[in-house]
Each structure stands twice: as C-alpha cells, then as structure tokens.
Amino acid sequence: MNTIINDIEVLKAKTTKINEVDFDNLKFGSVFSDHMLECNFKNGKWQAPKVVPYGPITLDPSAKIFHYGQSIFEGMKAYKDAEENVWLFRPLDNFKRLNISAKRLAIPELPESYFMDGLKALLEVDKDWIPKKDGSSLYIRPFVFASGNGFHASPATEYKFIIATAPSGSYFSGEVKVLIEEKYSRSANGGVGYAKAGGNYAGQFYPTQLAIEKGYQQVIWTDDNTHEYIEEAGAMNIFVRINDTLITGPTSDRILDGITRKSIIELAKSEGIAVDVRKITVTEVVEAAKNGTLKEMFGAGTAAVISPISGFGYKDQDYTLPKLDDTFASYLKKRITDIQTNKAEDPFGWRFKVE
Missing domain, CATH: 3.20.10.10 (D-amino Acid Aminotransferase, subunit A, domain 2)
Structure with a gap:
C-alpha cells in the first residue's frame, strides 16, 4: 500500500514483526523495525527518497563500497514521552555532520529536506517501534555508501542513502x-x-x-x-x-x-x-x-x-x-x-x- 507522508512516498510492509519483539529485553542494535528510508544518487543528483519495507540490499560485486570504502554514517535516537510525543535530540547537528563526512569522502551532500522530512516520515510509519521503557530508545542509523560499479580507483557515480532504525536498550551496562x-x-x-x-x-x-x-x-x-x-x-x-x-x-x-x-x-x-x-x-x-x-x-x-x-x-x-x-x-x-x-x-x- 502506497501513501504520502511529508511529501515522501511510503510503501508499507505487508506484515509487521513488532509482535515478535520483547521490548523489555532489548539488546543494542540487534532488532530492526519494519521500514527504512531509501534514497539513490544517480545521473548527477539525489532522487526522491522513499520509505520502504526493511530488507536486504542487492549490489553488484564491483560496487565501489566493497573496494574503496566510501561509507559514512550517523547515530541518533528517537524517544517517546508519557503523552506519546516523539522527540529527537539535535537532529540538525547530525545532518550537518553527515554532510561534513560526505564532503571529506567525496560523496555528494544530501539536501536537508531529504534527511529531515524522510526521517520524520519514517518515524511516523514506525512510531510504535519507539520503546518507552527507561533507558530504551529507537536507535536511528543514517548512512551513505558508494553503490556505483567499477574497479577504477575513483569516486563512485552512484550512491545510496538509507536510514534504518532499531529499538534498543542501554548500550553499556556498568563501568x-x-x-x-x-x-x-x-x-x-x-x-x-x-x-x-x-x-x-x-x-x-x-x-x-x-x-x-x-x-x-x-x-x-x-x-x-x-x-x-x-x-x-x-x-x-x-x-x-x-x-x-x-x-x-x-x-x-x-x-x-x-x-x-x-x-x-x-x-x-x-x-x-x-x-x-x-x-x-x-x-x-x-x-x-x-x-x-x-x-x-x-x-x-x-x-x-x-x-x-x-x-x-x-x-x-x-x-x-x-x-x-x-x-x-x-x-x-x-x-x-x-x-x-x-x-x-x-x-x-x-x-x-x-x-
């Protein structure tokens, strides 16, 4: 089923995995929610982002991520308060730093609207995945990597931007x-x-x-x-x-x-x-x-x-x-x-x- 949220096309998963998750015993970054944001760079520009079902990615063996390591990421969290409001912490700082990283690795920088509107659309679709237990949160992983093909040692001409999320408990316990x-x-x-x-x-x-x-x-x-x-x-x-x-x-x-x-x-x-x-x-x-x-x-x-x-x-x-x-x-x-x-x-x- 396709819908539109914040001008972002959403293709919803046919089924949900949420009922299989023990939200009282979450390990960090090991359980993943139903959807992810996906956006491709090709023909010299970023294409329209979409929210799609979370799942495997198919890449050619010559994709440059495998050979020259053009890969960057961010780490964020979403929280839900007692009134079911959803909150982020300094998300524009993450967006700006992602583009700082992109520039250093010769990756095309992302438009702010693609990052922020896409993230908001993803969180709207998967808001039930945000845990409310103290110490828990929905960990958010935006990342960009070279998907373009070729063995030549040069920047890729195609890239993929993804935001995936994982309901998680505390990262560390103790000292x-x-x-x-x-x-x-x-x-x-x-x-x-x-x-x-x-x-x-x-x-x-x-x-x-x-x-x-x-x-x-x-x-x-x-x-x-x-x-x-x-x-x-x-x-x-x-x-x-x-x-x-x-x-x-x-x-x-x-x-x-x-x-x-x-x-x-x-x-x-x-x-x-x-x-x-x-x-x-x-x-x-x-x-x-x-x-x-x-x-x-x-x-x-x-x-x-x-x-x-x-x-x-x-x-x-x-x-x-x-x-x-x-x-x-x-x-x-x-x-x-x-x-x-x-x-x-x-x-x-x-x-x-x-x-």
Missing part, C-alpha cells in the same frame, strides 16, 4: 576498564578522523581486540605522532575530571565533533562546572591518578550518552579511579537524558518534536 594505546592510532593529521567514516571504526577493532585479551573493555586512543596526548575513548569522546574541572581535548582532524560532547560542555558550564577544552597528556592523567586528584574519566557518545571508566592501564600498570557517591558523569547523564525524553525543561533548544 569499563580501558587501556591507553601506545602503538596504534585511530586517525592522523590530515586524515578522516573527524568524519564518521566506516573505515575509522574498522581500524579500531584489532587494537581493541588486543586490549580485550589483556582484560580491558576498550582502548583510549592517543595522538598518532607521539602517543603523548589522550584523544578518544573507544568510539566515544573522552572527558577527564581532575579535582573539580572537566577536561576534554579540542576537536581536530583526528577527533570527532561529538554531539553529546558538545552538549556536555554546554550543560556543564551552565551548571557552574569548570570545563577546560585543551590537550591533555597521558603523563598528566597518570600523575593525577597517583596523587589522588583524578576523580573521574568517562566516554561520551550517542549510544551510551555517558559511559563511566572505572580504571585504566598504561605501561603494564593499572590505575583504579575512586568510587564517588556523586559523580559528574551520573549527574550530567541524567540531565541530558531527562531533556532528551521530555522529563525536564530544555533551556538549550536541543529537543526536536517530530510532528
């Missing part, structure tokens, strides 16, 4: 222990570290696997040149609390301009928490751990919002962070999630109602 990386790098100056390119994450898997084998859950990435400066935590931005000051590295070619990161900085400042955006050395963190001034470390990103770090390893030495009754991490996470889920006022204008 994590991390290993400060001394050899491998996530990204380099002049590279694509600031873009959400699939290859950035593929390159993280092996060093993270080595860290897991040593008893850690994640890697703290350091700069590519000297490995002296802390930059990111796994697939997240990182914050370090020394005494009562939150410190995080400045964005650069190597560090993603995280939307949760920006929100934490702005929120913390509004709450009177001292925030220092500057380079921070591994030596400074180790010394703070030794002298007791290192109070907290946590990762920040869309999936987990804030993920506390319980300890870290460096040069075959483990350091344990203190267990505090009241942490910046727990306070800031609650403030952000309350805004996201419409449980608190939003003085920043971050919350976006889907209508």
Whole structure:
C-alpha cells in the first residue's frame, strides 16, 4: 500500500514483526523495525527518497563500497514521552555532520529536506517501534555508501542513502576498564578522523581486540605522532575530571565533533562546572591518578550518552579511579537524558518534536 507522508512516498510492509519483539529485553542494535528510508544518487543528483519495507540490499560485486570504502554514517535516537510525543535530540547537528563526512569522502551532500522530512516520515510509519521503557530508545542509523560499479580507483557515480532504525536498550551496562594505546592510532593529521567514516571504526577493532585479551573493555586512543596526548575513548569522546574541572581535548582532524560532547560542555558550564577544552597528556592523567586528584574519566557518545571508566592501564600498570557517591558523569547523564525524553525543561533548544 502506497501513501504520502511529508511529501515522501511510503510503501508499507505487508506484515509487521513488532509482535515478535520483547521490548523489555532489548539488546543494542540487534532488532530492526519494519521500514527504512531509501534514497539513490544517480545521473548527477539525489532522487526522491522513499520509505520502504526493511530488507536486504542487492549490489553488484564491483560496487565501489566493497573496494574503496566510501561509507559514512550517523547515530541518533528517537524517544517517546508519557503523552506519546516523539522527540529527537539535535537532529540538525547530525545532518550537518553527515554532510561534513560526505564532503571529506567525496560523496555528494544530501539536501536537508531529504534527511529531515524522510526521517520524520519514517518515524511516523514506525512510531510504535519507539520503546518507552527507561533507558530504551529507537536507535536511528543514517548512512551513505558508494553503490556505483567499477574497479577504477575513483569516486563512485552512484550512491545510496538509507536510514534504518532499531529499538534498543542501554548500550553499556556498568563501568569499563580501558587501556591507553601506545602503538596504534585511530586517525592522523590530515586524515578522516573527524568524519564518521566506516573505515575509522574498522581500524579500531584489532587494537581493541588486543586490549580485550589483556582484560580491558576498550582502548583510549592517543595522538598518532607521539602517543603523548589522550584523544578518544573507544568510539566515544573522552572527558577527564581532575579535582573539580572537566577536561576534554579540542576537536581536530583526528577527533570527532561529538554531539553529546558538545552538549556536555554546554550543560556543564551552565551548571557552574569548570570545563577546560585543551590537550591533555597521558603523563598528566597518570600523575593525577597517583596523587589522588583524578576523580573521574568517562566516554561520551550517542549510544551510551555517558559511559563511566572505572580504571585504566598504561605501561603494564593499572590505575583504579575512586568510587564517588556523586559523580559528574551520573549527574550530567541524567540531565541530558531527562531533556532528551521530555522529563525536564530544555533551556538549550536541543529537543526536536517530530510532528
């Protein structure tokens, strides 16, 4: 059955899978809703987006995504409040960052209306998939990849933009222990570290696997040149609390301009928490751990919002962070999630109602 929502053509699935889902026990990103948004770039322009049934994609073996890795993505969430209203968190920031990533990987940039109107149409069709349980949300994955064919090492002439969604529970549970990386790098100056390119994450898997084998859950990435400066935590931005000051590295070619990161900085400042955006050395963190001034470390990103770090390893030495009754991490996470889920006022204008 075809309908039109926000000028977007909708081809509804013949059946729904929603009755097969246990919404009280959702793993992150493993169950997918009934529909997805699909839009193709060909003949030099983006074609009209459509909402279609979620399902497999057919590609030629010579599609350039398989050979040259032109692939970018975003991570977002939709929330439903007690009155069944649907909310997004800073969606235009995701749209803008997707196009920043597209430009860096020579992918055609998307029109804002295709992204926003398409997303709203998709959420209207699949609004029953948005869970209401605390800590749960509908995870949204917009992504673009090269679908055009050819073995020649050049940008593709055809691309596919898709938004798929997955009702999900919490991304992380509990605290994590991390290993400060001394050899491998996530990204380099002049590279694509600031873009959400699939290859950035593929390159993280092996060093993270080595860290897991040593008893850690994640890697703290350091700069590519000297490995002296802390930059990111796994697939997240990182914050370090020394005494009562939150410190995080400045964005650069190597560090993603995280939307949760920006929100934490702005929120913390509004709450009177001292925030220092500057380079921070591994030596400074180790010394703070030794002298007791290192109070907290946590990762920040869309999936987990804030993920506390319980300890870290460096040069075959483990350091344990203190267990505090009241942490910046727990306070800031609650403030952000309350805004996201419409449980608190939003003085920043971050919350976006889907209508």
